[in-house]
Amino acid sequence: MTAVPTVVCVGSVTVDTIALVDALPGRDERVVAEQFVVAGGGPAATAAVTLARLGVPVGFAGVVGDDEAGREARAALESEGVDTTLLRTDRDATTARSVVLVERGSGARTIVTSASAEPVARDIRDLPADVEWLHVDQTGYAAARAAIVERPGLRLSIDDGNPVDALDLAGVQLYAPTLAVLTARFGADPATALRAARDAGAFRVVATSGSDGAEVLDGDAVVHVPAVEVEPVSTLGAGDVFHGALLAAVVRGSPLVEAAAAAAAVAAQSTHALDGRSAVPFAADPISTSRP
Template identity: 45%
Template structure:
């Protein structure tokens, strides 16, 4: 892919080995599974797949090792229509990989993953990565990409910066919201950042503090309870407000793996197409719910046509 993508996702890409089992095995026990597969993963990479699947021009900037896993992870993204020309191949670090066991009995997952350090400064990625980032309308990053992305954006004049969305479902030490347009944690991560109770009042207060610290908008997810948005007039000049949209019901859930990543991709897909907050949350909730029909976080992600059919629009 050439040209300027509307969205560049910066952060983690992984190669995952997945197993769906009726129950978790005990020590030294062999359990026959229903499905075993190899899939791509990673918060920023999964969001990029959603955006591409829903017709947006998107690139991924991240790091892989000089190994077969890295080549496979890149090929999976490219096959979805994601521009991977800004991906860094680093012989000093392996491609992040995980073994994930999903229990049908508990509808939970157990993950064993490699430890991979935060991304290096964006200048390390080379001229193509910076070209993609500089020309984008939006950057979407995760917990490992936020540090270098924020540092780079602060080196640019404010008028030349792309808008920045952050998937904050994982802890981010030293969180800096001063350059963030859209801060998107889970409600649990949101209240934990300010050591507040995980109840309605605590969630609302944590969102207020995030806006006070510089975020222009906050979107938080709480699984089956749905999602919320809070925004200030700094987001797009319109009056500040808040909205809650319930979760989608009636989906035959196979696995929730990657659903949060998919939600963020669906949210940005709606926003870059001009959707308002209620519509963006509705589309993001539905995109994430539909992705849960498959074992991995990518296979069942709906196209825009499939999403519109599901929502009746």
């Protein structure tokens, strides 16, 4: 039986078809893939799987179509112990799908995706009493903001990697943009931008920058948390895994710099597989940064 969630992730869920190629093709080029994998994806959905693997009771709220991909997406979450009570099936929607090309050696990827159907406030109105946090991506933000009006005690965590429209940081407990998005919103200097996000209302601010690591606002100081060095099979979903692991550590009371370092290690581990989920470690696993 799935535990009653303390975190609900709200937003995008996809079914991804991932191909491993020697080099990403150019225009009108044809390449032969060595391997194809079909797996679940989506920023909020992958964060939910990460939270579940790290032992945090978690649910997912979003929208899938009444189609085979929707059933696959739901089953993939449930197989990881994610509560899908709030995952709505809409007969008028089509489940989002992505095609991903991953380059051997570098782990770089090119993504073509369809838009996920957006949940609405009523999808998360009847949250279990034990839910303390909502974690949202660009697709789930508006619904979560509306829901919090009716339940102001909820804590909000925002993944602002794919930029969130009409962002309001007032009262946000955890704000985790990419450094590129942060500086686009608040100015080119990272330290100034981090402090500006705090001044706009965010209680905790962590900006990610891929293989360059993350910048953490610790009081008024900016602390650089380096990425864990790894030879990646694929970087697909690594940022989403980082967000889930970061929130898992915060929920358990870790200081923010320590939480970011733990999240970096979990995200590095996730790059050992072609998809964005299957190599995410479980709470009982040692965190290894060596490639299997």
